[in-house]
Amino acid sequence: MVRTALPGDRDADVVIVGAGFTGLWTAYYLAKADPGLRVVVVEAETAGFGASGRNGGWCSALFPASGRKLAALAGREGAVGMLRGMEGAVDEVGLVAAAEGIECDFHKGGTVVLARSKAQVERARGEVAESREWGTGVEFLGADEVAGKVNATKVLGATFTPHCAVIHPGKLVRGLAAAVERLGVTIYQGTRVTRIERGRAVTDRGVVRADVVVRATEGFTPGLVNERRTVAPVYSLVVATEPLSAATWERIGLADRPTFSDHRHLIIYGQRTADGRLVFGGRGAPYHFGSRVRPEYDNEPRVFGKLQATLRELFDLEDVQFTHAWGGALGVPRDWCASVGLRDGVAWAGGYVGDGVSTTNLAGRTLTDLILNRDTQLTRLPWVDHRSRRWEPEPFRWLGINAGLRAMTLADAEERLTGRDSRIARLMAPLLGH
Structure with missing residues (x-):
């Protein structure tokens, strides 16, 4: 307009x-x-x-800071109030869209986060235990239960939460x-x-x-x-497939359109769109010196290629074509x-x-x-009037953020080699809001 x-x-x-x-x-x-x-x-x-x-x-x-971190700011009651507020916000978006006649493909199918290695299963079970502490309703699914929601490769289990909807942004x-x-x-x-x-x-x-x-x-x-x-403006990139055939969807599942991810350290995220595509994104693009945000940074062919390869491997999609790719900056406080x-x-x-x-x-x-x-x-709520400290000046900001992004990639590689929870990831956890 x-x-x-x-x-x-x-x-x-x-x-x-x-x-x-x-x-x-x-x-x-x-x-x-x-x-x-x-x-x-x-x-x-x-x-x-x-x-x-x-x-x-x-x-x-999802809220970027953990329940424990929120509790440190405002006590347990404040943390629980924040988490309940986030759950209510999901429904509020759908209610307003309906009331205002906004056709945004809103559908609340929850989130499935796959566990595809023993280390990921351990993290998934830890997330369920933490959820019980805060009452956020995350449950563990066995491999057979996961198959009723989505059919992916190498699945050993998953976590599921009902508190998520898909939209067309x-x-x-x-x-x-x-x-x-x-x-x-x-x-x-x-x-x-x-x-x-x-x-x-x-x-x-x-x-x-x-x-x-x-x-x-x-x-x-x-x-x-x-x-x-x-x-700090950190880039996240997204790819989208062509509309998939009915036979392909029959094999993949996602019939109730839950969002999906897995328990790797470098963030990935996906959804089945209303018009039958897979939209899939993730981190991995670099932070740019001086907190610069420019249109050309939306295009990272190397990262787009990795996202396509990851999605192909996740669902065994060798013959699927990708039709769209885009990206943009999100805001990360210190x-x-x-x-x-x-x-x-x-x-x-x-x-x-x-x-x-x-x-x-x-x-x-x-x-x-x-x-x-x-x-x-x-x-x-505990986030009201919260002030994060400022990021370090350059070049320390550039070095630290990009080292952190690289560390998550290395943590996943470490787990593939050792089959155990990553030491690198444990060292980085305090820096990532946990």
Whole structure:
């Protein structure tokens, strides 16, 4: 959809920087709560241009920081409240999509995470034990039970959680932008914000003055003045197959469209789309010096090739053709703990580490309560007003992040050689929010 750029200086009650899921959910709930508010969203590109429009389509209850880490921040009750809030956010996305007539292929089929080695089985059973501690409903499936959901190679078992849905991210973000505009919110595109200050957002086309300024820029945050070390933009890449035949789907399964992954250390993620494709993504692309985010970084043929090879091996898909490949930056805070808050007229949300489709919904509702000065269960969750420490300056940031990405690849290789849980991964765990 064509939207105009900011025509010059403007006044508003709330200005939101970024028209991705965080910004749009915040605008949506603000407009629903107080139709008289003058809410303006300012976007450098187009609505959903970033991770919101080009992710792998997992709407999950995953939160980047573990229950134990959340409990260290706010006690057991706070951690449980956060995890329950994430589970509710999955359902809330589906409810809003239905209420607003957003055809985004939402289907809640849960998540199957395969265990394909003895070390992975041990991790899977450990995840189930941890789930019992927090009541998150993760269960262990034997190989025969897994086959009832998905047929993959070398499967010894799996974990399953019902708290995940699949979506088409582009359809959801475009539909949400339209819903926001129907509620009276103005979205300006092609307008780059360079600085956020108390009471104003400074853009290349004028200044928007407002009582509250919301930073909703996630992986693009380092492009703002004084935000270079707030989050690290790390790239995740995705490939998609052609629509598969009925016979192929009969063999693979995924009939209830659960999202799928396995218990390796280097993250992978996949789904069966509504039009019969496999969409499959993962990490492995490098972090770029100086937290740079550029369009050419979306294209990493080496990583695309590895993703294709991994998916072929996972489902024995030798003859399948791949038709699409894309990527983008996600935001990683230094302590791997997402946060949301409001201080001195400047609000923020982000640091989702790739788990943002549902987390942004929770963020939007929480920001709404904070902006409207409501004391609610949401505003008392442990991520509210949490401040992650800043990333190290370069070149230490570049060296550390890329060493961490490399370490996860080495950890998987170590397990293939030894058949035991990786020592490398154990050493890295404290750095990854665990």
